[in-house]
Amino acid sequence: MLNVSDTEIKEGQFNLLLGNFEGPIDLLLVLARSQKVDLSDISISELADQYINFINQYRNIHIEIAADYLVMAAWLTYLKSRLLLPKEEKIDEYTADELEEALKYQLQRLEAFQNISKIIYSRPLVNRDVFYGGSSEGLKVKYNINYTSNLYDLLKSYSQILKSNEQVKQLTIEYSELYSVDQAVKRLKGIFGNITEWTNFLNVIPNLIKANKTINKSIISSNFVASLELSKNGFIDLKQDESFGNIYIKFNQYGQ
Amino acid sequence: MDNKDIKILEAILFASGEPLDENDLKEKIKEKNNISKLLQEIKVFYKNRGINLIKTGNKWSFRTAEDLSDELTIFKTQKRKLSRAALETLSIIAYQQPITRSEIENIRGVQMGRGSLDHLMEIGWIRPSGRKSIPGKPTLWSTTDLFVEHFGLNSLSDLPNKDELKASGFLDKRAAIATISDLAKNDENLQSNDNLEQDDENNIDDFIQNT
């Protein structure tokens, strides 16, 4: 039904394409089928490449990709690297083989249910394929009133009440003490001269006002965004030696 | 019986529920010249059954056998939906029971039409359940077992809470147009909150409805 061919990708409809999938696993399944082997025999490593290529190409055209697709890409990269490693000691609670197996199971199970849903929907459905009929003419009929309001109606009704009670009557936007990116850019530009050696990013941001975690978070995140912005413009260099490790920052003297 | 034309004629006469012109029936089958012969065959086949094929004028229809009409009364249910006002009242009672009338009015932001509660009580879905110990001792209202049964719940605690309503899509703001018509409905509702019952003008399509 869904056919991801190269031509489709090269032509402009590509940016609508991700909308055709019901999530990352669904996309993976379609890609897996293109390997044209039994799902239990697919090459997960090849599949990982296919998926990551697809996402990368997609990203070139259409920037916003739902987070779950990206998480999957990251996970597949991780799985692939684990699969490439010689079978050594358990690094994690799962072995690479177990993860591969789990992914295959997930794909097969989803495929099974997708097939089932087609089978079910092709059954003779009332008012589509088969019909009730008849006429009570000629027989004595007595009517009893039956209230057909069902649970759906009840919940819908209650939800309406909840919604209308939540409707904001008047919107006041409060003054925010959050630290803005603009502020951070200005501030970082002001202290460039002092950062000639690699310095821990956390040491160049203003003292955290410990009383309010939200404001602290905003200071850290706006400074981080600001440093990305500045490094993109060539003012500073950033580095991180390992995942989740410390971030270091340095003034780039050759920058503008 | 292998005659597809006969099957088609039977099905169409059955599903339509009203007398159909022989010429119209002809259009539906392959051996168009056979139409009279085929209808005659069907008529004979059903002669002694509980359903007979009858010709009146140039029209054909299935109807129940005449000799049964005297002794047979069938009960049909007339389907009716609760009015929006009654449904809102019921849902508030279901979620917030036991609750007084004025508390319900408070939540709905509108005075309760006369007989709203009586009507729900008549159907058997709510019952008075004691009085609130505040001045005036107003009656408290709760739902009944019949309510739980009618709405297909195992128990009251099956009612989804707010987060679950949200997760299941009930609290979604859908298309802007839907929202606008919802608002319009609100207005309508304010104007006619005394109108308890409303006939089957629900929007759920026939696919769902006709069964």
Added chain:
Amino acid sequence: MDNKDIKILEAILFASGEPLDENDLKEKIKEKNNISKLLQEIKVFYKNRGINLIKTGNKWSFRTAEDLSDELTIFKTQKRKLSRAALETLSIIAYQQPITRSEIENIRGVQMGRGSLDHLMEIGWIRPSGRKSIPGKPTLWSTTDLFVEHFGLNSLSDLPNKDELKASGFLDKRAAIATISDLAKNDENLQSNDNLEQDDENNIDDFIQNT
């Protein structure tokens, strides 16, 4: 055919136009103990006709024959098609019931599209059926009698390919790639390790508990 009971059953089933409970049918005939046998006889009699007698759950009804679907499109009242998401969700619920929303999401590997569950419930094919006794007590979802009737099933055990799915282990509620979401969660934890603890401001606004 001289059996009056059969005539009565045929007439009632024909005239009612909707599925009738076997117990209610019993009330109308003389030889009440024969009811199953009689219905079976009628079923056989109509087996190859344009109208068939069908049993779904404990209810009987006349319906047009399945193989005439193409000839009867004039009667078609189903206006909207179900989305693929809704259809997949429905099948998962049908085969795995009772099942929670997050278990469904786990199988589909995606957060529930908005409107899926409420849409299926609006049609009347699924219903909440109790809560799972795990933390959070999430709602369990099951299919309804209307689902069984609409899809022409004798009962839920009649679902196609059920044994096959079971044998393949696909009916186990195994969180296959819980590992993926576990990883994602780990990442979150690592990122927020730098002594910025998250505020435990959970949005639980559980209406039922408040009342």
